[in-house]
Amino acid sequence: MVKTDTIIIGQGLCGTWLSWWLDQLGHDFIVIDNDRPQSSSRIASGVINPVTGRAIAETWMADQLLQFCLENYTAFGDSLGIHCIETVDILHSFPTAQMRDAFDKRLPQLPAYLTKPEDNGNWENYFHLPFGLGIIYPALLIDLNLILSRWQKKLRDHHKLHIETFDRSVLDLSGGKVVYKDFMANRIIFCDGYASMQNPLFNRLPFAANKGEALLLKIADLPATHIYKRGLSLVPFPHAGERSDTQYFWAGSTYDNEFTDEGPTEAFRKKTEQQISNWLKLPFTVVDHWAAIRPATIERRPFAGMHPVHEQVGILNGTGTKGCSLAPWFGKQLAEHLVNGAEIHAEASLERFSRILSV
Numbered sequence: 001m002v003k004t005d006t007i008i009i010g011q012g013l014c015g016t017w018l019s020w021w022l023d024q025l026g027h028d029f030i031v032i033d034n035d036r037p038q039s040s041s042r043i044a045s046g047v048i049n050p051v052t053g054r055a056i057a058e059t060w061m062a063d064q065l066l067q068f069c070l071e072n073y074t075a076f077g078d079s080l081g082i083h084c085i086e087t088v089d090i091l092h093s094f095p096t097a098q099m100r101d102a103f104d105k106r107l108p109q110l111p112a113y114l115t116k117p118e119d120n121g122n123w124e125n126y127f128h129l130p131f132g133l134g135i136i137y138p139a140l141l142i143d144l145n146l147i148l149s150r151w152q153k154k155l156r157d158h159h160k161l162h163i164e165t166f167d168r169s170v171l172d173l174s175g176g177k178v179v180y181k182d183f184m185a186n187r188i189i190f191c192d193g194y195a196s197m198q199n200p201l202f203n204r205l206p207f208a209a210n211k212g213e214a215l216l217l218k219i220a221d222l223p224a225t226h227i228y229k230r231g232l233s234l235v236p237f238p239h240a241g242e243r244s245d246t247q248y249f250w251a252g253s254t255y256d257n258e259f260t261d262e263g264p265t266e267a268f269r270k271k272t273e274q275q276i277s278n279w280l281k282l283p284f285t286v287v288d289h290w291a292a293i294r295p296a297t298i299e300r301r302p303f304a305g306m307h308p309v310h311e312q313v314g315i316l317n318g319t320g321t322k323g324c325s326l327a328p329w330f331g332k333q334l335a336e337h338l339v340n341g342a343e344i345h346a347e348a349s350l351e352r353f354s355r356i357l358s359v
C-alpha cells in the first residue's frame with residue numbers, strides 16, 4: 001500500500017489549485033485525473049471579468065479576487081517558469097442603443113471598472129460599431145492550457161499524478177478510512193467537475209450543469225492585446241505560450257442548461273460565425289470547435305468542504321462560469337481547512353448543506 005494524506009480526484013482548475021496550495025503547505029497528496037481534453041477548464045477562455053451580465057453588475061468579491069488572482073497566478077507561474085496571466089481591458093461594443101444607455105447609467109456607479117473612450121478611434125477599422133464602445137478595466141486573462149499542462153508535468157515528474165479514470169466502485173470508505181486500489185489516505189477530495197453530479201455522496205447538492213461551446217478562430221490582423229465583446233467574446237488565444245503575436249482568438253460562448261449531449265453542435269458554429277460576420281470587418285477562419293459542461297450551481301456559489309457524514313470525503317466544485325477566480329481562492333481556503341482547520345467562507349462552505357447531505 002502507498003500511503004498519502006489526501007487523494008484528489010480531477011486536475012481541472014479546482015484540483016490544480018487545491019494541489020498547489022497543499023504543496024505550498026507541505027502536505028502530502030496524489031492526484032488522479034483522466035486527462036479529458038475537452039473538460040471545462042481545458043476549453044475555457046481564461047477571463048476574469050470584474051463585471052457581469054446585462055445588468056453590468058460587479059461580480060461576487062470582484063475586488064478581492066482580482067488582486068488575489070493576479071498575485072497568485074503570477075506566483076504559480078513563477079514556480080513553473082512560465083508567464084500565465086495578463087491584465088487586459090475588455091472593449092465592449094454595444095449591440096443596441098439600450099445597452100449603451102445601460103452602460104452609461106452604470107458608469108458613475110462603477111468608476112473602478114467602467115470607462116468610455118472619447119470616440120471609436122481606429123476600432124471602426126475592425127468592427128461595425130453603430131452604438132459605440134465601453135471599456136471594462138482591469139480584467140485578467142489567464143493562459144489556462146499552459147498552467148494546467150505544466151502543473152500536470154510537474155506532478156507527473158514527482159510521481160504525484162496518476163492518469164486514469166477513477167472508479168468509485170472500488171473506493172473503500174469503511175471505518176473512516178480511504179482505500180483506493182494500492183492507495184491508503186486520510187481523506188479524498190472530489191474536484192471532478194460535473195462528474196460529481198453522479199456521485200451518490202454529492203448528487204443531492206444543487207448543481208445546475210451548464211454546457212458551453214467555443215470556436216477557435218484565426219484572424220490575421222486583429223490586435224491580440226484586448227478582449228472584444230458584443231454578446232459573445234473574442235479572446236486572444238495563446239499559441240505555445242506566446243500571446244502578443246498570436247493570430248488566434250477564442251470565440252464564445254453559450255449557457256445551455258437543457259443540453260441533450262456534450263459535444264459541439266453545428267447550430268452553435270453557424271450562429272457564431274454569423275454573429276461574428278455581422279460585427280467583425282476582418283476575414284476569419286474557424287480552426288477548432290469545442291464543448292464542455294460547466295459545473296454550475298443553482299445559487300451561483302461554489303461547494304468547498306467535507307461531507308457531514310463521511311468526514312474523510314470532501315469536495316471543491318461548483319465554480320460555474322467563474323472557475324478562474326473561485327478555484328484559487330477556495331482552493332486555498334479548503335487547503336488551509338484541511339491542514340489547520342481554517343474556516344471556509346459561509347457562502348461556499350459545504351456546511352450549508354449538512355442537513356441535505358445527512359439524510
Ligand SMILES: Cc1cc2nc3c(=O)[nH]c(=O)nc-3n(C[C@H](O)[C@H](O)[C@H](O)COP(=O)(O)OP(=O)(O)OC[C@H]3O[C@@H](n4cnc5c(N)ncnc54)[C@H](O)[C@@H]3O)c2cc1C
Nearest residue numbers: 010012013014034036041044046047166193212322323324
Ligand atoms: C466554454 C466555457 C468557457 C468558460 N470560460 C471561463 C472563463 O473565461 N473564466 C472563468 O472563470 N471560467 C470559465 N469557464 C468555467 C470554468 O471552466 C469552470 O468553472 C472550471 O473550469 C471548473 O473547473 P473544475 O476543476 O471544477 O472542473 P473541470 O474543468 O471539469 O475538471 C474536472 C477534471 O476532473 C477529471 N475527471 C472527471 N471525472 C473523472 C474520473 N472519474 N476520473 C479521473 N478524472 C476525472 C476531468 O478529466 C477534469 O480534468 C468556462 C467554461 C466553459 C465550458
